[in-house]
Amino acid sequence: MTKRKQSVNALELDTNMQIQKIDDPAFRWYSPLEQPFHIAGFGWLQDEQLYRRLPAKPEWQLPEAVNNLANCTAGGQIRFTTNAASLAVKVKLSGTANMYHMPATGQCGFDCYIGEPGEQHYVGTSRYDHTQTEYESVFYQNMERESRVITLNFPLYQGVEEVWVGIDPIGHIAAPATYTSNRKVLIYGTSITQGGCATRPGMAYPNILSRRIHQEFLNLGFSGNGKGEPELAHILSEIPDPACLVLDYEANCVSTEQLQKTLPEFIRIFREKHAEIPILVISRITYAKDKFEAQLMQDKMDRKQFQMQTVNQLRELGDVNIYFHDGSDLLGENAHECTVDGVHPTDLGFMRMADGLTPVLKKILPE
Template sequence: MSRELKRKNELDPLVAAPVETVDDVGVKWMSPLSPPFRIAGFPWIGKEGIYRRLPSNPGVRLPRAVDTLADCTAGGQIRFRTDSSRLLIKVRLAGTASMYHMTAAGQCGFDCYVAEPGKPLRYLSTARFHRDGMAYSDQLYKWGDKRTMDVVINFPLYQGVKEVWIGVDEAASVGEPPPYACDKPIVIYGTSVTQGGCASRPGMAYPNILSRMIPLPFVNLGFSGSGKGEPEVAKLIADIEDPALYVLDYEGNTGAPENIAGSLPVFVQLLRERHPNVPILVVSRIRNSVDLFYEDKRELSEARRRIQREYVMSRRAGGDSQIHFLDGSALLGEEYAEECTVDGKHPTDLGFMRIAQALKPAIEKLVGLKS
C-alpha cells in the first residue's frame, strides 16, 4: 500500500465523520478542521487536511528521519472563541509516550491557554491521560456559567495526532479567534531544541512561547537530531507562502564545522531564490554543559558559530541587508547548565522562557512590530 493511500485510510474515520455531533450528556463535539476554528502551525493543512508539518507528498526526497518527525505536531495550535461553560478534548494519537527525559504531557499532551477578549492569553490546564494510551479525552475547564473566552490549544511536541475533537456545551457559540497583527508566518527551522525537547508541556516550547508574545502565526520546523540544513528541506520551506521571517537555528545538529560551512550558504540561497527580501535570522547553538568541561567541544561550537557569523557578514557585505546573526551562546545566561537544561543540552521550561525572551526583541524588530 502506498504511503499516501495508507495515510488516507488511517484518517478515514476523521474524514468520514460529521464536523459536529452531540453526545448524550449535552456535549457538542466539533472538528477543528472546519470553520470557525483556525489551525496554525501546519502550512499544508489547507490542501491535505492532516496534522503534519511538511507535505505528505513533498515532491523531493526527504531524509527519512525528517519525513518521520514531520508527523510530530510541534507548534500546531487550535484557536477559537467560545462562550461554553466547559471545554473538553478528545484525541487519537499515532503512538504512546516513550521518552525518558521528557514528560508524557510534553510529548503527547495538549495544553490550553485562555483569555477574556482583548486580554493576554494565560495558561489554564493540560489534558490528563494514561501515558500508555493512544486515545484519550479530558475536560480542560468547567466554569459553571457561560464565559466568553479566546482559547488556544497547543498540540503535542513529539507525537503524531490522527484525530482531535473539541467539546463544548450543546447550546454554546463558537466563533473565530481574534486576528493576528499580520497573517504572514514566522518560520523557525532547527533541531530538537526548536521542536520542543524537553518542555514539560507543549506551550513551553520556545516557538509557542513566542507565539504568545508576538501576534503572528508561527511554524515550528524543528526536527530532533535531524535539522542538518539539507537542500531538500530548504526547498519545501521556501514553498511556504508569504513568510514574515525565517529563523535558522540548526547548528546543533551539524557536527563538523565544514558541514554548516557547506549547508548554510546553499540553504539561504534556496530561500532567497523564492523570497529575496524576507528577513533571515541565523541563530547559533545555545551552550551545553559539555562546553564547560571539554575543550574540544567548546572549540567545535566556537568554530561553527564563527562560520555562521562570518557568512552572514559576507552576505551583508554583498548586498543582502535582510540577513542577520544572533549569538545563541548567550541566550540562557551564565548558569545555563544548572538552571536551564534537563540533560545538559535540552532546555527546561526556564531555559525555553529565556530563549524566547532573548529572541523576542530581535524578531519584533525584523518583522516591524514595536516591543
C-alpha cells in the same frame, strides 16, 4: 535485615493528581477542521487536511527521518472563541508516550490558554493514561459563562490522527481574532526547536514566541535531523509570503564542515524565492559540558564564528535583511541549570530563550 519498603503510587494518594473522568454526554464535540475554528502551524493543512508539518508528497524528496518527524505536531494550534463553561478534548494519537526525559504531557498532551493575543493565560494540560493512544481530557469545567479566546497547543513529539473539541451543550463556538499579519514566521531547527524537552506544548520556545508576536508560527524543528539539507530549503522556500526565516540548526551538524557546506547553500536556495524576507541565523545554546570539554567548546566557537562571518559577508554584498544572533547568551546566568540533560531546555530554559529572541524578532519582522 531491613524490611523492603512498599512502593508508592502518588496517583492513589493525591486526588489532585488523579485523572478526571469525563461525563461524555455533558459535551458536544466539534472537529477543528471545520469553521469557525482556525488551525495554525501546519503549512499544508488546507490542501492535505493532515496534522503534519511538511507536505505529504513533496516535490523534493525528504530524508526518511525528517519525513517521519514531520508527523509530530509541534507548533500546531487550535484557535477559537467560545462562551463555553466547560472545555475538553478527545484525541487519537499515532503512538504512546515513550521518552525517558520528557513528560507525556509535553510529548503527547495538549495544553490550553485563555486570552486575547498578547494576554494569553495558561489554564490546563491534558490528563490521561500515558500508556494509551486515545484519551479524553477536561481543561476546565463549570466556569462562569463568558466569551473567551482559546488557544490549544498540539503535542510536541507525537502525531495526532484525530482531535475533537468538546464544549457544554449550551456553549457556542466563534472565530478567533485575526492575526496582525497573514505572513508566517518559519523556524527551522533541531529537537530544541521542536520542543524537547518542555513539560507541556505551550512551553516550547516557538509557542512562547507566538503568544508575544501575533502571527502564525511554523515549527520546523526536526529532532536530531535538522541538518540543513537543500531539499528542506527548497520545500520551505515554497511556503508563500513568509514573514521571516529563523535558522537554528547548528546543534545537529555533526561537524563544522557540515555547517560550512549547508548554511550558505540553504540561504542561497531560500533567497532565490524570497530575496528580501528577513533571515535570522542563531548559533547554538550553551551546553552543560561546554565548561568541561575543550573540543566541544572549540567546535562551538568555530561554528559561531563561521555563522557570524557568513551573515556579515552577505550583508557586505548587499543582503541587509540577514541577521545573526549569538545563542550562547540565550539561557542566561546559570545556563547549566536550564536543561533536563545538559542539552535540551526545561521550561525555564525555553522561557529564557524566548525572552532573548522576542526583541530580536520584533525588530526584524516586517510591519
